[in-house]
Amino acid sequence: MDATTSAKGHDGIAPWLAVTLALLTLLLSSAYYALQKPPHGSKAPPLTKDASAVLGAFAFFTQRWDFQQKASRHSPTGNFSFYAGKWPVVSIRGEEARKVFLESKDLAFSEGYSALLAGSPEVKPDNNVLASDVTHGNESGFSAYFNKRLIAMLKGNRLRDGLPQLLQDARLVLDEMAATGKNLTDPFDSIYRMVYKFTMRTVACNEIADDPVLLAKTLKCFEEVEGATTPLSIMYPWLPQWATVRRTIAGGRLYVIFKGVVDARKKNGTWQEDALQHLIDSGDSITDILKFVLGALFAGQLNSGINAAWILVYMTSKPYWLSQIRQEVDRVADRYTHDTSLPLKERLMHVPIEAWENEFPIVDMCLRESMRLQSSGSFFRKNVSDHAVPINKEGTEVIPPGVFATYALGDIHYNPQVYTNPDEYDPTRFSPERAEDKKQPYAFVGWGAGRHPCLGMRFAKLENNIIVAFFLAYFSDIKLANADGSETTRIPETNRNNHTAHKPDEHVWLKYKIAAN
Numbered sequence: 466m467d468a469t470t471s472a473k474g475h476d477g478i479a480p481w482l483a484v485t486l487a488l489l490t491l492l493l494s495s496a497y498y499a500l501q502k503p504p505h506g507s508k509a510p511p512l513t514k515d516a517s518a519v520l521g522a523f524a525f526f527t528q529r530w531d532f533q534q535k536a537s538r539h540s541p542t543g544n545f546s547f548y549a550g551k552w553p554v555v556s557i558r559g560e561e562a563r564k565v566f567l568e569s570k571d572l573a574f575s576e577g578y579s580a581l582l583a584g585s586p587e588v589k590p591d592n593n594v595l596a597s598d599v600t601h602g603n604e605s606g607f608s609a610y611f612n613k614r615l616i617a618m619l620k621g622n623r624l625r626d627g628l629p630q631l632l633q634d635a636r637l638v639l640d641e642m643a644a645t646g647k648n649l650t651d652p653f654d655s656i657y658r659m660v661y662k663f664t665m666r667t668v669a670c671n672e673i674a675d676d677p678v679l680l681a682k683t684l685k686c687f688e689e690v691e692g693a694t695t696p697l698s699i700m701y702p703w704l705p706q707w708a709t710v711r712r713t714i715a716g717g718r719l720y721v722i723f724k725g726v727v728d729a730r731k732k733n734g735t736w737q738e739d740a741l742q743h744l745i746d747s748g749d750s751i752t753d754i755l756k757f758v759l760g761a762l763f764a765g766q767l768n769s770g771i772n773a774a775w776i777l778v779y780m781t782s783k784p785y786w787l788s789q790i791r792q793e794v795d796r797v798a799d800r801y802t803h804d805t806s807l808p809l810k811e812r813l814m815h816v817p818i819e820a821w822e823n824e825f826p827i828v829d830m831c832l833r834e835s836m837r838l839q840s841s842g843s844f845f846r847k848n849v850s851d852h853a854v855p856i857n858k859e860g861t862e863v864i865p866p867g868v869f870a871t872y873a874l875g876d877i878h879y880n881p882q883v884y885t886n887p888d889e890y891d892p893t894r895f896s897p898e899r900a901e902d903k904k905q906p907y908a909f910v911g912w913g914a915g916r917h918p919c920l921g922m923r924f925a926k927l928e929n930n931i932i933v934a935f936f937l938a939y940f941s942d943i944k945l946a947n948a949d950g951s952e953t954t955r956i957p958e959t960n961r962n963n964h965t966a967h968k969p970d971e972h973v974w975l976k977y978k979i980a981a982n
Protein backbone atom coordinates (compact mmCIF):
# COMPACT_ATOMS: atom_id res chain seq x y z
CA MET A 466 0.00 0.00 0.00
CA ASP A 467 1.53 3.35 -1.02
CA ALA A 468 1.35 6.58 0.98
CA THR A 469 -1.41 8.01 -1.25
CA THR A 470 -3.70 5.00 -0.78
CA SER A 471 -3.07 4.75 2.98
CA ALA A 472 -3.97 8.43 3.48
CA LYS A 473 -7.36 7.87 1.78
CA GLY A 474 -10.47 6.01 2.85
CA HIS A 475 -12.30 3.53 0.61
CA ASP A 476 -14.36 6.28 -1.03
CA GLY A 477 -11.28 8.34 -1.76
CA ILE A 478 -11.69 10.94 1.06
CA ALA A 479 -8.67 11.38 3.31
CA PRO A 480 -9.49 10.29 6.93
CA TRP A 481 -8.34 13.66 8.35
CA LEU A 482 -10.76 15.41 6.00
CA ALA A 483 -13.60 13.09 6.98
CA VAL A 484 -12.90 13.73 10.70
CA THR A 485 -12.68 17.50 10.14
CA LEU A 486 -15.97 17.49 8.21
CA ALA A 487 -17.64 15.41 10.92
CA LEU A 488 -16.41 17.77 13.65
CA LEU A 489 -17.52 20.81 11.67
CA THR A 490 -20.96 19.31 11.13
CA LEU A 491 -21.19 18.55 14.86
CA LEU A 492 -20.12 22.08 15.76
CA LEU A 493 -22.48 23.78 13.32
CA SER A 494 -25.45 21.64 14.29
CA SER A 495 -24.64 22.27 18.00
CA ALA A 496 -24.51 26.03 17.38
CA TYR A 497 -27.74 25.90 15.39
CA TYR A 498 -29.40 23.89 18.17
CA ALA A 499 -28.07 26.26 20.84
CA LEU A 500 -29.50 29.26 19.02
CA GLN A 501 -32.93 27.68 18.46
CA LYS A 502 -34.40 28.79 21.73
CA PRO A 503 -38.16 28.74 22.14
CA PRO A 504 -39.52 32.22 22.98
CA HIS A 505 -40.73 32.94 26.50
CA GLY A 506 -43.99 34.52 25.36
CA SER A 507 -45.22 38.13 25.44
CA LYS A 508 -46.46 38.30 29.05
CA ALA A 509 -43.47 36.57 30.59
CA PRO A 510 -41.43 38.83 32.92
CA PRO A 511 -38.73 40.87 31.11
CA LEU A 512 -35.75 38.99 29.72
CA THR A 513 -32.73 39.82 31.85
CA LYS A 514 -29.83 41.66 30.29
CA ASP A 515 -27.48 39.97 32.77
CA ALA A 516 -26.96 37.02 30.41
CA SER A 517 -25.40 36.25 27.04
CA ALA A 518 -27.77 36.41 24.07
CA VAL A 519 -26.23 33.25 22.58
CA LEU A 520 -25.22 31.09 25.54
CA GLY A 521 -27.95 32.14 27.93
CA ALA A 522 -27.38 32.68 31.63
CA PHE A 523 -24.18 30.78 32.37
CA ALA A 524 -24.09 32.50 35.77
CA PHE A 525 -27.30 30.69 36.72
CA PHE A 526 -25.11 27.59 36.95
CA THR A 527 -21.91 29.11 38.29
CA GLN A 528 -23.06 31.95 40.61
CA ARG A 529 -26.74 31.17 41.00
CA TRP A 530 -27.71 33.26 44.00
CA ASP A 531 -25.69 36.32 42.87
CA PHE A 532 -27.15 36.07 39.38
CA GLN A 533 -30.72 35.83 40.64
CA GLN A 534 -30.27 38.70 43.08
CA LYS A 535 -28.75 40.99 40.47
CA ALA A 536 -31.21 40.23 37.67
CA SER A 537 -34.11 40.52 40.09
CA ARG A 538 -32.98 43.99 41.21
CA HIS A 539 -33.05 45.11 37.57
CA SER A 540 -36.67 44.05 37.11
CA PRO A 541 -39.52 46.30 38.36
CA THR A 542 -41.41 43.34 39.90
CA GLY A 543 -38.38 41.25 40.84
CA ASN A 544 -39.50 38.53 38.42
CA PHE A 545 -37.43 38.05 35.26
CA SER A 546 -36.91 35.65 32.37
CA PHE A 547 -33.71 34.02 31.12
CA TYR A 548 -32.41 31.02 29.21
CA ALA A 549 -30.66 28.13 30.93
CA GLY A 550 -28.99 26.73 27.85
CA LYS A 551 -31.91 26.43 25.49
CA TRP A 552 -34.54 26.19 28.24
CA PRO A 553 -36.73 29.27 28.74
CA VAL A 554 -37.03 29.97 32.46
CA VAL A 555 -38.94 32.49 34.60
CA SER A 556 -37.37 33.35 37.94
CA ILE A 557 -39.95 34.49 40.46
CA ARG A 558 -39.71 36.26 43.80
CA GLY A 559 -41.99 37.65 46.51
CA GLU A 560 -45.05 36.48 48.40
CA GLU A 561 -47.65 36.46 45.62
CA ALA A 562 -45.60 34.62 42.99
CA ARG A 563 -44.26 32.15 45.60
CA LYS A 564 -47.82 31.14 46.51
CA VAL A 565 -48.65 30.49 42.85
CA PHE A 566 -45.39 28.60 42.36
CA LEU A 567 -46.08 26.28 45.29
CA GLU A 568 -49.81 25.81 44.73
CA SER A 569 -50.43 25.71 40.99
CA LYS A 570 -51.32 22.26 39.68
CA ASP A 571 -50.11 23.34 36.23
CA LEU A 572 -46.52 23.62 37.45
CA ALA A 573 -45.00 20.14 37.40
CA PHE A 574 -42.28 19.14 39.83
CA SER A 575 -40.34 16.32 38.19
CA GLU A 576 -40.34 17.91 34.71
CA GLY A 577 -38.74 21.02 36.24
CA TYR A 578 -36.05 19.12 38.12
CA SER A 579 -35.19 16.63 35.39
CA ALA A 580 -34.17 19.41 33.01
CA LEU A 581 -32.57 21.90 35.41
CA LEU A 582 -31.06 19.71 38.11
CA ALA A 583 -29.73 16.79 36.09
CA GLY A 584 -27.92 14.51 38.48
CA SER A 585 -29.40 11.06 38.72
CA PRO A 586 -27.79 8.28 36.77
CA GLU A 587 -29.61 6.73 33.84
CA VAL A 588 -30.78 3.17 34.31
CA LYS A 589 -31.51 1.31 31.10
CA PRO A 590 -34.74 -0.70 30.98
CA ASP A 591 -34.64 -4.47 31.06
CA ASN A 592 -37.17 -6.71 29.38
CA ASN A 593 -39.75 -6.70 32.18
CA VAL A 594 -42.85 -4.53 32.31
CA LEU A 595 -42.04 -1.33 34.21
CA ALA A 596 -44.23 -0.49 37.18
CA SER A 597 -43.29 3.10 36.45
CA ASP A 598 -45.25 2.93 33.20
CA VAL A 599 -48.39 2.46 35.24
CA THR A 600 -50.60 5.41 36.19
CA HIS A 601 -51.40 6.10 39.88
CA GLY A 602 -54.28 8.48 40.60
CA ASN A 603 -53.89 11.67 38.59
CA GLU A 604 -50.11 11.23 38.34
CA SER A 605 -48.34 8.97 35.91
CA GLY A 606 -44.88 7.75 35.03
CA PHE A 607 -41.86 7.17 37.20
CA SER A 608 -42.43 10.00 39.69
CA ALA A 609 -45.89 8.65 40.58
CA TYR A 610 -44.45 5.16 41.06
CA PHE A 611 -41.51 6.54 43.03
CA ASN A 612 -43.67 8.61 45.38
CA LYS A 613 -46.09 5.73 45.96
CA ARG A 614 -43.30 3.34 46.92
CA LEU A 615 -41.48 5.92 49.06
CA ILE A 616 -44.64 6.75 51.00
CA ALA A 617 -45.16 3.03 51.66
CA MET A 618 -41.58 2.69 52.85
CA LEU A 619 -41.57 5.65 55.21
CA LYS A 620 -44.95 4.97 56.83
CA GLY A 621 -45.27 5.02 60.61
CA ASN A 622 -45.33 1.23 61.07
CA ARG A 623 -42.24 0.71 58.92
CA LEU A 624 -40.36 3.44 60.81
CA ARG A 625 -41.48 1.82 64.07
CA ASP A 626 -40.28 -1.62 62.96
CA GLY A 627 -37.00 -0.17 61.70
CA LEU A 628 -36.26 1.90 64.83
CA PRO A 629 -34.32 -0.72 66.87
CA GLN A 630 -31.96 -1.32 63.96
CA LEU A 631 -31.45 2.43 63.38
CA LEU A 632 -30.56 2.84 67.07
CA GLN A 633 -28.09 -0.04 66.79
CA ASP A 634 -26.59 1.55 63.67
CA ALA A 635 -26.15 4.88 65.44
CA ARG A 636 -24.45 3.19 68.37
CA LEU A 637 -22.15 1.16 66.18
CA VAL A 638 -20.94 4.27 64.36
CA LEU A 639 -20.48 6.22 67.62
CA ASP A 640 -18.76 3.28 69.34
CA GLU A 641 -16.30 3.18 66.46
CA MET A 642 -15.80 6.93 66.63
CA ALA A 643 -15.15 6.74 70.37
CA ALA A 644 -12.77 3.79 69.92
CA THR A 645 -10.44 5.76 67.63
CA GLY A 646 -9.31 7.69 70.70
CA LYS A 647 -8.93 10.83 68.59
CA ASN A 648 -11.77 12.69 70.30
CA LEU A 649 -12.08 14.74 67.14
CA THR A 650 -14.37 14.33 64.15
CA ASP A 651 -15.33 16.07 60.93
CA PRO A 652 -19.13 15.83 61.11
CA PHE A 653 -19.44 16.37 57.35
CA ASP A 654 -17.63 13.08 57.02
CA SER A 655 -18.58 10.95 60.05
CA ILE A 656 -22.18 12.11 60.53
CA TYR A 657 -22.74 12.22 56.78
CA ARG A 658 -21.65 8.57 56.65
CA MET A 659 -23.92 7.70 59.54
CA VAL A 660 -26.86 9.20 57.63
CA TYR A 661 -25.82 7.22 54.58
CA LYS A 662 -26.01 4.02 56.61
CA PHE A 663 -29.48 5.01 57.89
CA THR A 664 -30.64 5.91 54.37
CA MET A 665 -29.32 2.69 52.87
CA ARG A 666 -30.98 0.70 55.67
CA THR A 667 -34.34 2.44 55.25
CA VAL A 668 -34.80 2.96 51.50
CA ALA A 669 -32.51 0.24 50.13
CA CYS A 670 -31.04 -2.94 51.59
CA ASN A 671 -29.44 -4.58 54.61
CA GLU A 672 -26.64 -6.29 52.67
CA ILE A 673 -25.05 -2.92 51.88
CA ALA A 674 -26.01 -1.19 55.15
CA ASP A 675 -24.23 -4.01 57.05
CA ASP A 676 -21.09 -4.08 54.92
CA PRO A 677 -18.63 -1.22 55.52
CA VAL A 678 -16.80 -1.94 52.25
CA LEU A 679 -19.96 -1.87 50.14
CA LEU A 680 -21.21 1.17 52.01
CA ALA A 681 -18.01 3.07 51.25
CA LYS A 682 -17.98 1.89 47.63
CA THR A 683 -21.58 2.87 46.90
CA LEU A 684 -21.17 6.21 48.67
CA LYS A 685 -18.16 6.95 46.46
CA CYS A 686 -20.22 6.15 43.34
CA PHE A 687 -23.11 8.24 44.65
CA GLU A 688 -20.80 11.21 45.23
CA GLU A 689 -19.24 10.71 41.81
CA VAL A 690 -22.65 10.85 40.14
CA GLU A 691 -23.74 13.80 42.23
CA GLY A 692 -20.53 15.76 41.66
CA ALA A 693 -20.29 15.06 37.93
CA THR A 694 -22.95 17.58 36.99
CA THR A 695 -21.52 20.70 35.39
CA PRO A 696 -23.15 23.81 33.90
CA LEU A 697 -22.42 22.45 30.43
CA SER A 698 -23.88 19.03 31.17
CA ILE A 699 -27.18 20.65 32.18
CA MET A 700 -27.24 23.37 29.55
CA TYR A 701 -26.15 21.19 26.66
CA PRO A 702 -26.73 17.57 27.75
CA TRP A 703 -26.38 16.38 24.15
CA LEU A 704 -22.78 17.63 23.85
CA PRO A 705 -20.28 14.78 24.38
CA GLN A 706 -18.49 15.60 27.64
CA TRP A 707 -16.43 14.04 30.39
CA ALA A 708 -18.97 14.80 33.15
CA THR A 709 -21.56 12.64 31.40
CA VAL A 710 -19.06 9.80 30.98
CA ARG A 711 -18.10 9.94 34.67
CA ARG A 712 -21.72 9.97 35.73
CA THR A 713 -22.56 7.04 33.48
CA ILE A 714 -19.64 4.98 34.77
CA ALA A 715 -20.48 5.63 38.42
CA GLY A 716 -24.20 4.99 37.75
CA GLY A 717 -23.23 1.74 36.02
CA ARG A 718 -21.17 0.64 39.03
CA LEU A 719 -24.10 1.28 41.35
CA TYR A 720 -26.31 -0.68 38.98
CA VAL A 721 -23.96 -3.67 39.07
CA ILE A 722 -23.73 -3.64 42.89
CA PHE A 723 -27.49 -3.42 43.46
CA LYS A 724 -28.26 -5.93 40.72
CA GLY A 725 -25.81 -8.33 42.39
CA VAL A 726 -27.74 -8.03 45.66
CA VAL A 727 -31.12 -8.58 43.97
CA ASP A 728 -29.85 -11.52 41.95
CA ALA A 729 -28.26 -13.16 45.01
CA ARG A 730 -31.51 -12.89 46.95
CA LYS A 731 -33.49 -14.40 44.13
CA LYS A 732 -30.96 -17.20 43.59
CA ASN A 733 -30.61 -18.14 47.26
CA GLY A 734 -34.26 -17.55 48.11
CA THR A 735 -33.15 -15.15 50.86
CA TRP A 736 -35.86 -12.98 52.37
CA GLN A 737 -34.98 -9.77 54.25
CA GLU A 738 -37.11 -7.29 56.15
CA ASP A 739 -36.15 -4.20 54.16
CA ALA A 740 -37.13 -1.78 51.41
CA LEU A 741 -35.53 -3.79 48.65
CA GLN A 742 -37.58 -6.83 49.63
CA HIS A 743 -40.74 -4.74 49.56
CA LEU A 744 -39.94 -3.76 45.95
CA ILE A 745 -39.06 -7.34 44.93
CA ASP A 746 -42.23 -8.69 46.58
CA SER A 747 -44.29 -6.01 44.82
CA GLY A 748 -43.14 -7.56 41.54
CA ASP A 749 -41.18 -4.50 40.39
CA SER A 750 -38.71 -4.92 37.56
CA ILE A 751 -35.00 -4.70 38.29
CA THR A 752 -34.95 -1.40 36.38
CA ASP A 753 -37.65 0.15 38.55
CA ILE A 754 -36.00 -1.20 41.70
CA LEU A 755 -32.69 0.36 40.79
CA LYS A 756 -34.24 3.63 39.69
CA PHE A 757 -36.17 3.76 42.94
CA VAL A 758 -33.17 3.04 45.16
CA LEU A 759 -30.94 5.55 43.39
CA GLY A 760 -33.71 8.18 43.34
CA ALA A 761 -34.36 7.71 47.07
CA LEU A 762 -30.64 8.01 47.86
CA PHE A 763 -30.52 11.22 45.87
CA ALA A 764 -33.65 12.66 47.46
CA GLY A 765 -32.55 11.78 50.97
CA GLN A 766 -28.82 11.57 51.44
CA LEU A 767 -27.51 15.01 50.58
CA ASN A 768 -30.10 17.03 52.45
CA SER A 769 -30.23 14.83 55.54
CA GLY A 770 -26.50 14.13 55.69
CA ILE A 771 -25.46 17.75 55.42
CA ASN A 772 -28.17 19.17 57.69
CA ALA A 773 -27.47 16.64 60.45
CA ALA A 774 -23.83 17.75 60.42
CA TRP A 775 -24.77 21.44 60.44
CA ILE A 776 -27.07 21.21 63.44
CA LEU A 777 -24.22 19.69 65.50
CA VAL A 778 -21.93 22.52 64.40
CA TYR A 779 -24.45 25.26 65.16
CA MET A 780 -25.53 23.86 68.53
CA THR A 781 -21.89 23.46 69.54
CA SER A 782 -21.29 27.11 68.66
CA LYS A 783 -24.07 28.23 71.02
CA PRO A 784 -23.57 26.96 74.59
CA TYR A 785 -27.11 28.06 75.50
CA TRP A 786 -28.67 25.82 72.84
CA LEU A 787 -26.29 22.99 73.56
CA SER A 788 -27.41 22.93 77.17
CA GLN A 789 -31.11 23.32 76.24
CA ILE A 790 -30.85 20.35 73.89
CA ARG A 791 -28.95 18.28 76.47
CA GLN A 792 -31.69 18.91 79.02
CA GLU A 793 -34.36 17.96 76.48
CA VAL A 794 -32.58 14.69 75.64
CA ASP A 795 -32.23 13.87 79.36
CA ARG A 796 -35.90 14.64 80.02
CA VAL A 797 -37.11 12.37 77.21
CA ALA A 798 -34.76 9.55 78.27
CA ASP A 799 -35.94 9.81 81.88
CA ARG A 800 -39.59 9.78 80.85
CA TYR A 801 -39.20 6.25 79.48
CA THR A 802 -36.68 4.70 81.90
CA HIS A 803 -36.70 5.54 85.52
CA ASP A 804 -33.44 3.79 86.26
CA THR A 805 -31.22 6.87 86.13
CA SER A 806 -28.21 4.75 87.05
CA LEU A 807 -28.14 3.54 83.46
CA PRO A 808 -25.94 5.52 81.09
CA LEU A 809 -27.87 7.92 78.84
CA LYS A 810 -27.08 5.86 75.74
CA GLU A 811 -28.82 2.86 77.38
CA ARG A 812 -31.78 4.91 78.59
CA LEU A 813 -32.30 6.25 75.06
CA MET A 814 -32.76 2.68 73.79
CA HIS A 815 -36.13 2.60 75.60
CA VAL A 816 -37.52 5.73 73.95
CA PRO A 817 -40.47 4.71 71.70
CA ILE A 818 -40.95 5.92 68.13
CA GLU A 819 -43.75 8.36 69.10
CA ALA A 820 -41.36 10.15 71.46
CA TRP A 821 -38.53 10.20 68.92
CA GLU A 822 -40.94 11.82 66.50
CA ASN A 823 -42.76 14.26 68.78
CA GLU A 824 -40.89 15.00 71.98
CA PHE A 825 -37.89 16.96 70.78
CA PRO A 826 -39.33 20.45 70.07
CA ILE A 827 -36.06 22.22 70.90
CA VAL A 828 -34.02 20.02 68.58
CA ASP A 829 -36.69 20.66 65.96
CA MET A 830 -36.39 24.47 66.31
CA CYS A 831 -32.61 24.19 66.08
CA LEU A 832 -32.88 22.02 62.97
CA ARG A 833 -35.25 24.46 61.27
CA GLU A 834 -32.87 27.30 61.99
CA SER A 835 -29.92 25.30 60.57
CA MET A 836 -31.97 24.55 57.48
CA ARG A 837 -32.99 28.19 57.11
CA LEU A 838 -29.38 29.35 57.24
CA GLN A 839 -28.33 26.60 54.82
CA SER A 840 -30.95 27.53 52.26
CA SER A 841 -28.79 27.57 49.19
CA GLY A 842 -30.51 26.34 46.07
CA SER A 843 -33.70 26.82 44.15
CA PHE A 844 -36.95 25.01 43.49
CA PHE A 845 -37.87 24.13 39.90
CA ARG A 846 -41.13 23.60 38.04
CA LYS A 847 -42.34 23.46 34.46
CA ASN A 848 -45.66 24.73 33.19
CA VAL A 849 -46.96 21.54 31.56
CA SER A 850 -50.44 22.94 30.85
CA ASP A 851 -51.57 24.50 27.58
CA HIS A 852 -52.21 27.90 29.18
CA ALA A 853 -50.25 30.65 30.92
CA VAL A 854 -50.06 30.67 34.73
CA PRO A 855 -50.47 34.25 36.10
CA ILE A 856 -48.01 35.13 38.86
CA ASN A 857 -49.80 38.27 40.04
CA LYS A 858 -53.46 39.14 40.63
CA GLU A 859 -53.61 41.53 37.68
CA GLY A 860 -52.36 38.78 35.36
CA THR A 861 -49.80 41.16 33.85
CA GLU A 862 -46.97 38.65 34.32
CA VAL A 863 -47.23 34.94 33.60
CA ILE A 864 -45.32 31.66 33.33
CA PRO A 865 -46.22 30.73 29.74
CA PRO A 866 -46.99 27.14 28.73
CA GLY A 867 -43.90 24.97 28.24
CA VAL A 868 -41.73 27.41 30.22
CA PHE A 869 -39.74 26.49 33.35
CA ALA A 870 -39.97 28.37 36.64
CA THR A 871 -37.50 28.71 39.49
CA TYR A 872 -37.64 30.09 43.02
CA ALA A 873 -34.56 30.69 45.21
CA LEU A 874 -35.19 29.61 48.82
CA GLY A 875 -33.04 32.49 50.00
CA ASP A 876 -35.66 34.94 48.70
CA ILE A 877 -37.76 34.16 51.75
CA HIS A 878 -35.27 32.58 54.19
CA TYR A 879 -32.81 35.48 54.04
CA ASN A 880 -35.47 38.19 53.86
CA PRO A 881 -34.82 40.69 56.72
CA GLN A 882 -38.48 41.83 56.61
CA VAL A 883 -39.46 38.31 57.69
CA TYR A 884 -36.44 36.97 59.58
CA THR A 885 -34.85 39.54 61.89
CA ASN A 886 -31.05 39.58 61.50
CA PRO A 887 -31.29 36.74 58.98
CA ASP A 888 -27.58 35.85 59.21
CA GLU A 889 -27.86 35.08 62.95
CA TYR A 890 -28.37 31.52 64.23
CA ASP A 891 -31.37 32.17 66.44
CA PRO A 892 -33.79 29.24 66.92
CA THR A 893 -36.13 31.32 69.13
CA ARG A 894 -37.39 33.05 65.99
CA PHE A 895 -39.50 29.89 65.56
CA SER A 896 -40.93 30.08 69.11
CA PRO A 897 -44.72 30.65 69.40
CA GLU A 898 -44.06 34.16 70.76
CA ARG A 899 -41.99 35.30 67.78
CA ALA A 900 -43.25 32.94 65.07
CA GLU A 901 -41.32 34.71 62.32
CA ASP A 902 -42.09 31.82 59.99
CA LYS A 903 -45.80 32.76 60.18
CA LYS A 904 -45.33 36.36 59.03
CA GLN A 905 -46.18 35.47 55.42
CA PRO A 906 -47.76 32.44 53.76
CA TYR A 907 -45.07 29.83 53.13
CA ALA A 908 -42.42 31.84 54.96
CA PHE A 909 -40.57 28.62 55.83
CA VAL A 910 -40.13 26.32 52.86
CA GLY A 911 -37.24 24.20 54.16
CA TRP A 912 -39.41 21.07 53.95
CA GLY A 913 -41.15 22.20 50.79
CA ALA A 914 -44.78 23.34 50.91
CA GLY A 915 -48.01 23.49 48.95
CA ARG A 916 -48.35 20.64 46.44
CA HIS A 917 -44.93 19.10 47.06
CA PRO A 918 -44.06 18.85 50.74
CA CYS A 919 -41.03 16.68 51.46
CA LEU A 920 -42.02 13.01 51.52
CA GLY A 921 -38.98 12.14 53.61
CA MET A 922 -39.53 14.72 56.36
CA ARG A 923 -40.63 12.30 59.07
CA PHE A 924 -37.70 10.02 58.42
CA ALA A 925 -35.24 12.92 58.15
CA LYS A 926 -36.42 14.39 61.48
CA LEU A 927 -36.23 10.97 63.11
CA GLU A 928 -32.66 10.48 61.89
CA ASN A 929 -31.76 13.94 63.10
CA ASN A 930 -33.21 13.46 66.58
CA ILE A 931 -31.43 10.12 66.95
CA ILE A 932 -28.11 11.59 65.85
CA VAL A 933 -28.30 14.62 68.14
CA ALA A 934 -29.46 12.62 71.17
CA PHE A 935 -26.86 9.85 70.83
CA PHE A 936 -24.05 12.27 70.02
CA LEU A 937 -24.75 13.98 73.35
CA ALA A 938 -25.08 10.63 75.09
CA TYR A 939 -21.63 9.51 73.90
CA PHE A 940 -19.74 12.75 74.15
CA SER A 941 -19.39 15.68 76.53
CA ASP A 942 -17.49 18.95 76.53
CA ILE A 943 -18.10 19.34 72.79
CA LYS A 944 -16.27 22.24 71.10
CA LEU A 945 -15.67 23.50 67.58
CA ALA A 946 -12.10 22.79 66.52
CA ASN A 947 -9.52 23.00 63.77
CA ALA A 948 -7.89 19.92 62.20
CA ASP A 949 -5.15 19.87 64.87
CA GLY A 950 -7.72 19.88 67.68
CA SER A 951 -7.17 23.50 68.69
CA GLU A 952 -10.42 25.23 69.62
CA THR A 953 -12.09 27.72 67.31
CA THR A 954 -15.26 29.77 67.27
CA ARG A 955 -15.26 30.13 63.52
CA ILE A 956 -18.19 28.60 61.64
CA PRO A 957 -17.66 28.05 57.91
CA GLU A 958 -19.56 30.51 55.78
CA THR A 959 -22.55 29.33 53.78
CA ASN A 960 -21.92 29.56 50.07
CA ARG A 961 -25.28 30.86 48.91
CA ASN A 962 -24.38 30.08 45.32
CA ASN A 963 -24.48 26.33 46.02
CA HIS A 964 -27.23 24.57 44.11
CA THR A 965 -28.21 22.15 46.86
CA ALA A 966 -27.17 21.25 50.39
CA HIS A 967 -23.39 21.11 50.21
CA LYS A 968 -20.46 20.30 52.49
CA PRO A 969 -18.81 23.60 53.52
CA ASP A 970 -15.80 24.72 51.49
CA GLU A 971 -13.90 25.33 54.74
CA HIS A 972 -13.62 22.42 57.21
CA VAL A 973 -14.69 22.45 60.83
CA TRP A 974 -14.23 19.67 63.38
CA LEU A 975 -15.94 18.76 66.63
CA LYS A 976 -13.77 17.82 69.55
CA TYR A 977 -15.14 16.12 72.61
CA LYS A 978 -14.52 13.98 75.66
CA ILE A 979 -16.07 10.55 76.07
CA ALA A 980 -19.14 11.02 78.29
CA ALA A 981 -18.72 9.67 81.81
CA ASN A 982 -22.06 7.85 81.87
Ligand code: HEM
Nearest residue numbers: 764765768769772844845911912913917918919920921925
Ligand atom coordinates in the same frame (compact mmCIF):
# COMPACT_ATOMS: atom_id res chain seq x y z
C1 HEM B 1 -33.04 17.39 56.10
C2 HEM B 1 -33.45 16.60 55.11
C3 HEM B 1 -34.37 17.02 53.99
C4 HEM B 1 -34.68 18.27 53.54
C5 HEM B 1 -34.19 19.62 54.07
C6 HEM B 1 -35.61 18.10 52.44
C7 HEM B 1 -36.17 19.14 51.74
C8 HEM B 1 -37.12 19.00 50.74
C9 HEM B 1 -37.75 20.09 50.04
C10 HEM B 1 -37.47 21.56 50.30
C11 HEM B 1 -38.60 19.56 49.14
C12 HEM B 1 -39.50 20.35 48.19
C13 HEM B 1 -38.79 20.73 46.91
C14 HEM B 1 -39.65 21.57 46.00
O1 HEM B 1 -40.75 21.98 46.35
O2 HEM B 1 -39.20 21.84 44.88
C15 HEM B 1 -38.51 18.14 49.25
C16 HEM B 1 -39.23 17.26 48.48
C17 HEM B 1 -39.02 15.90 48.51
N1 HEM B 1 -38.25 15.20 49.41
FE1 HEM B 1 -37.12 15.97 50.88
N2 HEM B 1 -35.81 16.77 52.23
C18 HEM B 1 -35.07 16.07 53.15
C19 HEM B 1 -35.01 14.70 53.30
C20 HEM B 1 -35.64 13.81 52.47
C21 HEM B 1 -35.52 12.36 52.57
C22 HEM B 1 -34.71 11.62 53.64
C23 HEM B 1 -36.24 11.84 51.55
C24 HEM B 1 -36.46 10.40 51.19
C25 HEM B 1 -35.69 9.41 51.49
C26 HEM B 1 -36.84 12.95 50.82
C27 HEM B 1 -37.68 12.82 49.73
C28 HEM B 1 -38.31 13.87 49.08
C29 HEM B 1 -39.19 13.69 47.94
C30 HEM B 1 -39.52 12.37 47.26
C31 HEM B 1 -39.64 14.97 47.57
C32 HEM B 1 -40.56 15.32 46.40
C33 HEM B 1 -42.01 15.30 46.81
C34 HEM B 1 -42.93 15.45 45.61
O3 HEM B 1 -42.60 15.00 44.52
O4 HEM B 1 -44.01 16.01 45.78
N3 HEM B 1 -36.45 14.12 51.41
N4 HEM B 1 -37.62 17.80 50.24
